[in-house]
Amino acid sequence: xxxxxxxxxxxxxxxxxxxxxxxxxxxxxxxxxxxxxxxxxxxxxxxxxxxxxxxxxxxxxxxxxxxxxxxxxxxxxxxxxxxxxxxxxxxxxxxxxxxxxxxxxxxxxxxxxxxxxxxxxxxxxxxxxxxxxxxxxxxxxxxxxxxxxxxxxxxxxxxxxxxxxxxxxxxxxxxxxxxxxxxxxxxxxxxxxxxxxxxxxxxxxxxxxxxxxxxx
Amino acid sequence: xxxxxxxxxxxxxxxxxxxxxxxxxxxxxxxxxxxxxxxxxxxxxxxxxxxxxxxxxxxxxxxxxxxxxxxxxxxxxxxxxxxxxxxxxxxxxxxxxx
Numbered sequence: 052x053x054x055x056x057x058x059x060x061x062x063x064x065x066x067x068x069x070x071x072x073x074x075x076x077x078x079x080x081x082x083x084x085x086x087x088x089x090x091x092x093x094x095x096x097x098x099x100x101x102x103x104x105x106x107x108x109x110x111x112x113x114x115x116x117x118x119x120x121x122x123x124x125x126x127x128x129x130x131x132x133x134x135x136x137x138x139x140x141x142x143x144x145x146x147x148x149x150x151x152x153x154x155x156x157x158x159x160x161x162x163x164x165x166x167x168x169x170x171x172x173x174x175x176x177x178x179x180x181x182x183x184x185x186x187x188x189x190x191x192x193x194x195x196x197x198x199x200x201x202x203x204x205x206x207x208x209x210x211x212x213x214x215x216x217x218x219x220x221x222x223x224x225x226x227x228x229x230x231x232x233x234x235x236x237x238x239x240x241x242x243x244x245x246x247x248x249x250x251x252x253x254x255x256x257x258x259x260x261x262x263x264x265x266x267x
Numbered sequence: 268x269x270x271x272x273x274x275x276x277x278x279x280x281x282x283x284x285x286x287x288x289x290x291x292x293x294x295x296x297x298x299x300x301x302x303x304x305x306x307x308x309x310x311x312x313x314x315x316x317x318x319x320x321x322x323x324x325x326x327x328x329x330x331x332x333x334x335x336x337x338x339x340x341x342x343x344x345x346x347x348x349x350x351x352x353x354x355x356x357x358x359x360x361x362x363x364x365x
Contacts, residue, residue, distance in 0.1 A: 096277030
């Protein structure tokens with residue numbers, strides 16, 4: 052759902068740039084406080100993996116494709132603040148080098164995916180940990196958090212498009228959410244699979260909060 | 268396991284994923300589909316400059332190789348960017364390597 056230039060007006064672009072810059076600055080400060088020995092390399096590897104995975108569009112219904120966003124993956128593995136920085140870095144390289152997502156629209160894209168996507172995934176995952184604390188629900192928690200993060204991020208994008216006068220909210224919101232309800236299933240499956248793989252092969256990379264079941 | 272080992276494994280995995288990028292679905296993504304269906308796709312503006320648009324590395328004839336090249340370039344760029352930002356955020360410690 053990378054928004055190209057022209058889809059967001061100057062006002063929307065400015066507001067989302069300011070909001071995103073503020074959240075990224077806060078994310079940098081929080082990350083600095085919790086930066087352990089392995090956090091930086093893990094962030095780099097996650098950014099690299101999410102970038103590559105975002106190139107793999109998978110087909111959903113009706114001649115439409117989607118690809119991984121990675122917000123839930125980053126939030127669950129790295130925590131929301133570091134995760135937000137990772138998604139922002141991916142979006143910056145995509146916009147500046149590969150012309151995927153506009154430069155004027157970069158603030159909106161960071162806002163939708165690296166802020167809204169990350170925090171929806173994070174709070175959903177936290178809430179599900181209370182509801183389904185057993186480790187056997189690890190995969191299901193990740194799936195739901197990932198699915199919802201994509202759906203809500205697409206709703207945020209719709210609001211920006213409507214606010215910019217590009218398309219009425221009554222048209223763009225149901226259309227965007229409708230497509231991303233499907234794309235989100237792919238997001239959930241990939242996120243769950245990657246996390247289960249990491250749990251099986253490198254459990255030490257998962258923070259205790261990710262696994263649940265009280266004391267890990 | 269030493270950290271350099273799993274960094275290399277992680278990066279190698281990302282490169283392996285990038286190798287599959289030519290197989291990606293060519294269909295428009297969710298937003299493009301909505302923009303086409305609801306008549307606002309023309310509102311999209313061209314980028315002010317182009318380096319490697321559409322994940323195609325310029326100068327490589329073969330489409331698949333060009334996409335894979337763009338993928339590997341992007342993998343290294345985002346890793347490098349996060350690494351640099353992450354290092355700059357690290358509090359200065361004694362004996363930290365430059």
